[in-house]
Amino acid sequence: MDDQGLVEDRGLLVPAGAAARDAYALDIDPERAGWGYSSLRVLELPPGGSHLLAAGDSEWLVVPLSGGCTVRTDDGPAVELLGRTTVFEGATDFAYVPRDAHTQIASGAGGRFALAGARCERRLPVRHGPAPEVPVEARGTGNCSRTVRNFAAADAFACDRLIAVEVITPGGNWSSYPPHKHDERRPGEESELEEIYYFEFERPDGYGYQRVSPSRPGGADVLAEVRSGDAVLVPNGWHGPSIAQPGNAMYYLNVMAGPGQEREWKISFHPDHVEGYR
Template sequence: MDHRDTAHDRHVRAGTAADGPYALDIDPKTAGWGYSALRILELPPGGSHLLGTGGSEWIVLPLSGGCTVQTEGITMELLGRDSVFAGVTDFAYVPRGAHAQIASGAGGRFALAGAKCERRLPARHGPAPEVPVEDRGSGSCARRVNNFAAAGSFDCDRLIAVEVLTPGGNWSSYPPHKHDEHRPGEETKLEEIYYFEIQGEHGFGYQRVSPSRPGGTDLLAEVRSGDAVLVPDGWHGPSIAAPGHDMYYLNVMAGPGPEREWRICFHPDHTEGYR
């Protein structure tokens, strides 16, 4: 499948890819790929939204505020959180071929992470206390990963999603790595979306994607809250947080492989001395 032609298209600035109630709306068609999707839903106090899942599975993930998700005859109460920097949150899984009513009494901001899929799994609640939290790296490369829908931690058909929190001044997504080829046992082909929020009114960060083959993705983007970066291919990383401004990003991944797994290849020029 043809990917987007320019680096500019792969840096989606806040508010530039929105449709209806969404502050951000990235689907496979607009991204130029086959599987991964992300919508950012903003609800006012007392607001609600009907999500039709179509041929994709979706996770409703509170970014700020809480909500209820009604689908398949069940109601899931998501207590949510004050912000993405406040800790882990519970979430809801909604299968393909379903409708879900998302409602919030106090209002809030919610990520809808999706992937085109084949299997229809049951709707269910992901409790916050069961989210595996991993401290990765050390020193200036230290960051925290919330593996709420990582392969092996929560059952989906194709969707893989995690949250990464990087302290101000630190690097994450490092060493640069890629997952743009299918090599059994070594690397899985996955399309990836990075969605960013930066702490502080004037906060910013940087995201690098460099080519893994001639004509591949080549991007250095200054990112701010609400921005997204699309990674169809290439070495991605580092993700750099400006000093004094912690960085959050949500990674949404999916691909065509026969197994739902995250196998990556590190850039050979940037692994020596990594802690």
């Protein structure tokens, strides 16, 4: 069986539209992914549109992909999100919605909004994450350079379990390199985290490639062409590289959560690729 057949059989590549539901252009929950914690929805609102989000047993981040919105919960202050025109414009402000909340997301001009979620135990307060406070990191060198917006990294913004970051990879560059994994609990060395990659490209005809290789017999194995609106599920395995088409920048949103008592991102690099790179 070739790699593409393996992807389709295991359902790790989620093409744009394949997991659409109601107002969501993408709706991946733990049941759809076959794991315990991580979720991602992409909400599309027309001008003047609104949507009711029942948080349930998960905490959520409302992250504008394009446009702005107002986030109102039943027991917290309203959060006004200025948002952005596109994900390539820069970091955006965002809102934290706690578990068990009932929330209205409304947009006067319309827009698209990522809802990154994680099943959790603690109920934290509603909060606004201002765009100027998002830590932005230049990672890698040469044709492996990329920009990482650590808006909800473990040490940047308080959540119970959820970790979320954005990456901009210039056209022709590799990111998520060297390949790395976080699928074992090894205190102080590696976290156990499920992960979702969600992709967009600067131009409509853009594409890239995503690799996930097994870290154990029968583990996740993906080599997929990805386009705007596609997602890749990473339940385990070495993930990377993520490769952008020359001349066309690639965006991806990473959503992670797992069973560990500590909310942390500890990774192991693939030993066959790290020598000479770091």
